[in-house]
Amino acid sequence: MDFKKITDLDIHNKILFIRVDMNVPIHDNMITDATRIMASLPTIKYAMSKGAQVIVATHLGRPLEGGCKLTDSVDLIANKLSQLLGIKVPVIKDLSTPINFGQSSLVMLENVRCNIGEKANATQLGKKYAALCDIFVHDAFATAHRAEASTDAIGYYVQEVCAGLLMSAELDALNKAFAKPKHPITAIVAGSKVSTKLSILENLSRKVDYLIVGGGILNTFLAATGVNVQKSLYEESLIPQAKKILTEMQERGAVVPLPHKVIVAHELSFNTIATKKSVDTLDTQDMILDIATEFANDLAQIIAKSATIIWNGPVGVFEFDQFANGTRIIANAVANSPAFSLAGGGDTIAAINKFGVFDKISYVSTAGGALLELLEGKSLPAIKLLEQR
Numbered sequence: 001m002d003f004k005k006i007t008d009l010d011i012h013n014k015i016l017f018i019r020v021d022m023n024v025p026i027h028d029n030m031i032t033d034a035t036r037i038m039a040s041l042p043t044i045k046y047a048m049s050k051g052a053q054v055i056v057a058t059h060l061g062r063p064l065e066g067g068c069k070l071t072d073s074v075d076l077i078a079n080k081l082s083q084l085l086g087i088k089v090p091v092i093k094d095l096s097t098p099i100n101f102g103q104s105s106l107v108m109l110e111n112v113r114c115n116i117g118e119k120a121n122a123t124q125l126g127k128k129y130a131a132l133c134d135i136f137v138h139d140a141f142a143t144a145h146r147a148e149a150s151t152d153a154i155g156y157y158v159q160e161v162c163a164g165l166l167m168s169a170e171l172d173a174l175n176k177a178f179a180k181p182k183h184p185i186t187a188i189v190a191g192s193k194v195s196t197k198l199s200i201l202e203n204l205s206r207k208v209d210y211l212i213v214g215g216g217i218l219n220t221f222l223a224a225t226g227v228n229v230q231k232s233l234y235e236e237s238l239i240p241q242a243k244k245i246l247t248e249m250q251e252r253g254a255v256v257p258l259p260h261k262v263i264v265a266h267e268l269s270f271n272t273i274a275t276k277k278s279v280d281t282l283d284t285q286d287m288i289l290d291i292a293t294e295f296a297n298d299l300a301q302i303i304a305k306s307a308t309i310i311w312n313g314p315v316g317v318f319e320f321d322q323f324a325n326g327t328r329i330i331a332n333a334v335a336n337s338p339a340f341s342l343a344g345g346g347d348t349i350a351a352i353n354k355f356g357v358f359d360k361i362s363y364v365s366t367a368g369g370a371l372l373e374l375l376e377g378k379s380l381p382a383i384k385l386l387e388q389r
Helices: 035-049 076-083 122-130 164-180 196-204 214-225 236-251 292-302 325-336 344-355 369-375 382-388
Strands: 015-019 053-057 106-109 135-138 162-165 185-191 210-216 261-265 275-278 289-291 309-310 339-346 364-367
Touching: 035 053, 035 076, 035 164, 076 106, 106 261, 135 185, 135 382, 162 164, 162 382, 164 309, 164 339, 164 364, 164 382, 185 196, 185 214, 196 210, 196 236, 196 369, 210 214, 210 292, 210 344, 214 275, 214 289, 261 292, 289 292, 289 325, 309 325, 309 369, 325 344, 325 364, 339 344
Parallel strands: 015 053, 015 135, 053 106, 135 162, 185 210, 185 309, 309 339, 339 364
Antiparallel strands: 261 275, 261 289
């Protein structure tokens, strides 16, 4: 990936349109988690410190285009920004005239999702955004998989396009993990269903040296080898695809490690007693809910000798302590590995936080859908725009 960063440009006396992701949760007219706002501050502060005037734009929720109800407004976000930056941040409701910054060097546009043509990536709206600024700064990787007027169309009608600090960090990390990965590469892909991650599994299986699977995905792969997984969650219809991945990886000398022993129970509850069993001795009521310690330790050795690690999904039902050991061992192995590690996905981040290893992962992506599409091997509109401009 070859793209310009905000730090590459002379932005003094320029007007910057910074597209951020401040789509924060709001309850009872209060922001309940300001993480996304905090994540966007470095780029905003950098731009202001270099003498730029800044237009901040974000979407919020899913309003109907063409109108903006009180509950759709970004007023609460602007107020939070005002508190964090110690300056008044006005909200611009009208895009039809040039912005008068007055005494402020920072303004915020009203919720871009309220504008007709935003989701359709309308050229006319993109031109309207572009007319407000000199430089478009894309700093919302979480929207990188969407081509919308404020994330894509605008970029083709401004003088310059660059990535903000948050976007730059994300793309640099993805570049290490996907564009220029060092071998051996280990991917950890887990989840309840193969079907939700089949494209990811197929894409990564062609590139990685080790493909570690967990959760319901593991159960489907076990079934593909002839194991009767009994009441465990698995997808019988996707056994052929699992067999194909196993065969293709084996043919090129890559490995999908599978366990001989697993942790099972007859039901899933906080009081359930976890039992270790061999995969060939499961009874009709058994559900596989975690991997055994011995196998988890084997995986930890693979992770320890890896140069690149991509992690998406916990390997067991880690929310229940008796089924969390496998994920705990994996989390600590990734954290202690000298490899470059990229982790992402809601459940993965929850596991990372539970086991206290967030600061030891090379890069934790909060991008959600954008990261999943990249794992699938898809081209992202934001990356295309940044590379073209």
